[in-house]
Structure formats: C-alpha cells, structure tokens
Amino acid sequence: MTSILKVxxxxxxxxxxxxxxxxxxxQTVVHQxxxxxxFSMNGANDILFLASNASDSTTHLSLNITPKSVxxxxxxxxxxxxxxxxxxxxxxxxxxxxxxxxxxAAAVGSRRGGIAVTSIGYNAAxxxxxxxxxxxxxxxxxxxxxxxxxxxxxxxxxxxGTMYINRTVHDTDNASTxxxxxxxxAQEIGG
Numbered sequence: 001m002t003s004i005l006k007v008x009x010x011x012x013x014x015x016x017x018x019x020x021x022x023x024x025x026x027q028t029v030v031h032q033x034x035x036x037x038x039f040s041m042n043g044a045n046d047i048l049f050l051a052s053n054a055s056d057s058t059t060h061l062s063l064n065i066t067p068k069s070v071x072x073x074x075x076x077x078x079x080x081x082x083x084x085x086x087x088x089x090x091x092x093x094x095x096x097x098x099x100x101x102x103x104x105a106a107a108v109g110s111r112r113g114g115i116a117v118t119s120i121g122y123n124a125a126x127x128x129x130x131x132x133x134x135x136x137x138x139x140x141x142x143x144x145x146x147x148x149x150x151x152x153x154x155x156x157x158x159x160x161g162t163m164y165i166n167r168t169v170h171d172t173d174n175a176s177t178x179x180x181x182x183x184x185x186a187q188e189i190g191g
Contacts, residue, residue: 026068026188034181035059036167041084043159044112048097049080049152059165061184062151070143071191076103078152079135081180082118084161085128085169091157092118094134099149103138112155128169129177141191150186 012019020026037059039047047053049061061078076096084092093114095104107113116136134154142148154163164171167179 020069020190022190024190026072026190027065028188029063029065029186030183031061031063031185032181032183033059033061034166036171036179037165039154039163039165041154041156041159041161041163044155044157046095046097046102046153046155047163049154049165054165060151061165061182062149063184063186064147064149065186065188066147067142067145067188069191070145072142073189073191074140074142074148074150075187075189076138076140076150077136077185077187078183079133080152080182081131081133081166082182083128083131083164083168084156085164090118090120092134092163093155094118094136095153095155096138096140097149097151097153098140098142102153103140112157114153114155129172131168131178131180150184152184 010019035058037054037056039053051058051060054060061080065074093112094116095102095114097103104115105113115138116134119133121130121132166182168177171177
C-alpha cells in the first residue's frame, strides 16, 4: 500500500521554524552579478570581489548567510566570467574568503594556495576579446550561527594587470565580443 503525506508547512516541535534536518539543504543564498567592473591585480596578494574593491563600488561577488546550526556545512559554488589584460591569464588562482579567513589549499614555500585556476578560452596573443571562466566549489565548516560574509578571491603571479568582470577587455560593440554574468551561491547543509 502506498501512503501519501500532503502538507503545506513543516515546523519544528516548538512551532517556531523549519526543522533542522541532517543532510538537507536548509537555505540557499544567491548573488548573481550582471554588472561590469574592473579589479586591479596585485601580484600574489588576494583581491576580494567586494563592492568596496570594484571600480564602480557596487559590482561584487560576495554574500551574507547566517547558519541555523553550528554543525551546518556551507557548500559554496561560483562561476566567474572575466578577462585579464596586461598579464598572462593562466596564472590566476581563485579562492573564497569567509569573513577574513582564506579558504582552500594553504600556500607552501613559494607556491600560492587556493582552490582553482582559470579555464582559458584562448591562449595566444588575444587577451582582449576572448573571455575566460573560473568555476569551482568549496565545502566549508564555519562552526557558527553568526552572520558570515563569503567572497570570491583571486590572486596572480604578476602585478599590474586588470581583471574585467562580465566583459572582455576591449568590450567592442560587435558580434565577436562577448558579455556574460557571474554567480556565487551558498547552500547551508544540515550537519
């Protein structure tokens, strides 16, 4: 015999909120960015994609989330549409920050630490009209129920370049020049 359970709402035992379910997605916070901005590369120093660091003071890839339990995990996912001028695009190293804490592999010796590298769209003299993508995830254990700010970060082995977000360097108005969007998603998983 098949049983069917139909409900409009599920509440915890006290009737004050959603029940905490281990392994379930408890909340999802999304920041989808369609603005275009630049960020100045500063060598091996991380650039956080916060609005205060952007050329227009508004474009960013950051978000806030308040976990429901200290046992929760946060699954971070991002895709960044971008292009760099002035420096080789294949030395970009991407990561995340939880407030002021860098997440990802630690730096060892002279090696930089992070989570992922750029997926290069075209590796030759054309670093002005062929965008690149970075897409990566991280599973974090923040151990808090306080509000957290997560931000996308990048560093590069060279200084002096400019990172263009959601556009190409030249951004010429023709069919062979692209624009796109970038996204950052945080999902709280019951732990």
